[in-house]
Amino acid sequence: MNKPNMEVTLGDVKLKNPIVTASGTFGFGREYGEFYDLSELGAICVKGLTLSPRQGNPPPRIAETPAGALNSVGLQNPGADAFILRELPWLRGHAVKVIANISGNTAEEYGVLAEKLSDAGVDMIEVNISCPNVKAGGLAFGTSPDSAALVTRTVRRHSRVPVMVKLSPNVTDITEIARAAAGEGADALSLINTLLGMRIDIRSRRPILKNNMGGLSGPAVFPVALRMVWQVKNAANLPILGMGGVASGEDAAEMMLAGASAVAVGTVCFSDPCAPLRIRRELEEYLHNEGVDSVSKLTGAVKPW
Secondary structure: OOOOEOOEEEOOEEEOOOEEEOOOOOOOOOOHHHOOOHHHOOEEEOOOEOOOOEOOOOOOOEEEEOOEEEEOOOOOEOOHHHHHHHHHHHHOOOOOEEEEEEOOOOHHHHHHHHHHHHHHOOOEEEEEOOOEOHHHOOOEHHHOHHHHHHHHHHHHHHOOOOEEEEOOOOOOOHHHHHHHHHHOOOOEEEEOOOEEEOOEEOOOOEEOOOOOOEEEEOHHHHHHHHHHHHHHHHHOOOOEEEOOOOOOHHHHHHHHHHOOOEEEEOOHHHHOOOHHHHHHHHHHHHHHHHOOOEHHHHOOOOOOO
């Protein structure tokens, strides 16, 4: 059998392979670029961007947990303008798709960010709707179908590139949010964002994070992420970037069988910087062993009982 075709399409964006780096775990790629050629990746989803620079939350703000990590980094970033000036030109020196993750306090801020970044030439916008809506008493946009629809509609109106909405798992029914985003013109969905968690140091009796709670990621959340990808694929017929604890080629294959068109790799990069390339290689080996000539044939091919 010939080498399997690893090309996929995510919301009209063609990727040379389905392995994407998850926002918040890969910075802007400079550090990982010292380990390997970033052009080997399908896409880089950069660190979350806001209109103004943010210092993030005070430390301690990241800690290991069994089979994962808790973080409350707080969207530390240099701001969208600094990214466009300094980081995007460097990324454009690599043959890799660039996905800009955006966060805002109001729908209007999301719109401004989408316009700036799409005009600057990113390939796709990923909309983080797990941010507090200051006009709605601080509730996260992603917890309400109405607010998710509002942000999606606003970004879609201002963006000149495909729009992917990142869904929060910290909701009663993630399919409601997915349908709301799909109804307002989202080109793709990404899920899951981190699960809200907490740990306590029993000697100091203080939470291990200064913010008390944080987002749980890593292998511990994989079964939850897989379940939600499958549910969303059946509820909203949009391309999905599946993520949440992917640490091997087999995990990536599972995500795609559940309905993902591409797979994001995140927390595992902290312990294995070359994990994205290893996972791509393992996925390719799986396809070869199974006699599958194209990775895209995995998407949604699960056979439920």
